[in-house]
Amino acid sequence: MTITRPKHAPMPQFPVEAGQLHVGGRNIAAWAEEYGTPLYLYDRNVIAATVATLRKVIPAGIGIHYALKANPYPPLVNFLSPLLDGLDIASVGELEVALAAGANPAHISMAGPGKTDAVLFAALSAGIRINIESAGELIRLAQLAHAAGCRARIALRINPDIELKSAGMRMGGGATPFGIDAEQAPALLMQLGDLPVDFEGFHFYAGSQILRADVIVAMQRHCFELAVRLATEAGLQVRSLNLGGGFGIPYFPGETRLDLAPIAAGLQDISKQAREIWPGVQIDLELGRYLVGEAGLYVTRIVDRKTSRGKTYLITDGGMNHHLAASGNLGQVLRKNYPVAIGNRIDTGIEETVSIVGPLCTPLDLLADNVALPQAVPNDLVVIFQSGAYGYSASPNGFLSHPLPREILL
Numbered sequence: 001m002t003i004t005r006p007k008h009a010p011m012p013q014f015p016v017e018a019g020q021l022h023v024g025g026r027n028i029a030a031w032a033e034e035y036g037t038p039l040y041l042y043d044r045n046v047i048a049a050t051v052a053t054l055r056k057v058i059p060a061g062i063g064i065h066y067a068l069k070a071n072p073y074p075p076l077v078n079f080l081s082p083l084l085d086g087l088d089i090a091s092v093g094e095l096e097v098a099l100a101a102g103a104n105p106a107h108i109s110m111a112g113p114g115k116t117d118a119v120l121f122a123a124l125s126a127g128i129r130i131n132i133e134s135a136g137e138l139i140r141l142a143q144l145a146h147a148a149g150c151r152a153r154i155a156l157r158i159n160p161d162i163e164l165k166s167a168g169m170r171m172g173g174g175a176t177p178f179g180i181d182a183e184q185a186p187a188l189l190m191q192l193g194d195l196p197v198d199f200e201g202f203h204f205y206a207g208s209q210i211l212r213a214d215v216i217v218a219m220q221r222h223c224f225e226l227a228v229r230l231a232t233e234a235g236l237q238v239r240s241l242n243l244g245g246g247f248g249i250p251y252f253p254g255e256t257r258l259d260l261a262p263i264a265a266g267l268q269d270i271s272k273q274a275r276e277i278w279p280g281v282q283i284d285l286e287l288g289r290y291l292v293g294e295a296g297l298y299v300t301r302i303v304d305r306k307t308s309r310g311k312t313y314l315i316t317d318g319g320m321n322h323h324l325a326a327s328g329n330l331g332q333v334l335r336k337n338y339p340v341a342i343g344n345r346i347d348t349g350i351e352e353t354v355s356i357v358g359p360l361c362t363p364l365d366l367l368a369d370n371v372a373l374p375q376a377v378p379n380d381l382v383v384i385f386q387s388g389a390y391g392y393s394a395s396p397n398g399f400l401s402h403p404l405p406r407e408i409l410l
């Protein structure tokens with residue numbers, strides 16, 4: 001019996017030429033030489049190709065928004081914003097990046113629990129839509145709008161009343177700090193008429209990193225039907241329906257790319273029905289990881305190579321302080337390896353099994369555990385794929401006070 005181990009999905013977005021990984025038309029060693037390591041490289045052509053693929057498949061008229069949380073690097077947001085229909089933010093810092101990117105405030109929305117009065121006021125003043133996450137937040141926002149003599153643009157973020165499961169991840173439905181429970185929404189909707197707020201519609205965001213199209217289709221269908229029920233009962237017209245996102249990308253062995261076709265078909269049905277009920281309604285998706293994750297590489301240089309009781313370690317100049325997710329410490333239950341390569345020796349023939357660790361004095365700083373790679377020596381470059389989302393900005397950069405990595409949009 002042969003046992004085939006699950007493999008990482010291929011990474012065709014970055015070509016290999018003369019044994020070196022190429023990005024932005026040059027080999028990886030040239031970029032490492034120019035900008036130093038550790039380094040995040042984001043390839044704008046890969047981002048543009050992802051957007052183009054989505055546009056081709058997703059029904060016309062469905063808006064695609066970018067959630068800055070995935071990667072708020074300003075040059076990347078500046079590049080992405082004009083290609084899309086809106087930006088989703090969750091802090092005043094992200095609001096500033098979105099406005100500096102030239103995004104129209106009419107097409108910016110803010111989500112997130114725990115918006116302080118100062119944050120709500122900044123959003124109100126900017127004229128963006130605020131996705132309301134609780135009854136208390138609605139009242140505080142209404143008070144601020146009343147005091148300022150203006151009206152707030154709002155959507156209610158709804159926590160759906162079902163649980164959809166994908167690979168063990170809960171997709172909303174239970175207790176959560178995010179959004180308003182579906183069963184609490186009718187009472188809140190009744191109050192809106194007395195408040196200085198303009199109700200624009202509903203926002204749903206109930207899961208991340210979903211690779212199963214059927215789960216996304218079922219979730220979007222459920223959210224749409226819930227929105228219809230809530231709006232009908234409250235006698236409200238919906239102008240905006242944000243169905244969230246959660247589209248995943250393959251990180252770990254055995255994972256494959258999301259099949260967009262069933263999602264497109266499901267959205268086609270939803271959009272047809274929605275327009276019959278609410279003429280002129282705008283339906284949007286809100287994607288983070290899917291838009292930028294595959295376009296990014298984390299590049300770190302091997303400083304040392306050693307063996308300990310039969311195990312070979314490659315020790316690099318950057319680690320979990322720059323890339324927490326690759327170390328397995330950003331929410332993973334079981335640690336698994338990201339796709340990784342020796343960027344300047346892609347196919348040398350001689351393979352060995354190594355573990356790659358960063359320079360931090362903690363066993364948590366593990367970038368790849370027992371991976372088969374071409375034999376590498378100090379000064380070679382370790383490249384971690386799928387690093388365009390939840391990399392730099394989602395890592396504990398201050399831990400151990402090493403230098404920060406550079407980020408470059410190519």
Ligand SMILES: *Cc1c(COP(=O)(O)O)cnc(C)c1O
Pocket residue numbers: 067069070088111112205207208209245246247286287288289290389
């Ligand atoms: C995190 C988040 C996103 C982006 O999620 P991805 O999984 O990166 O697509 C979008 N919207 C909201 C409200 C979020 O919290």
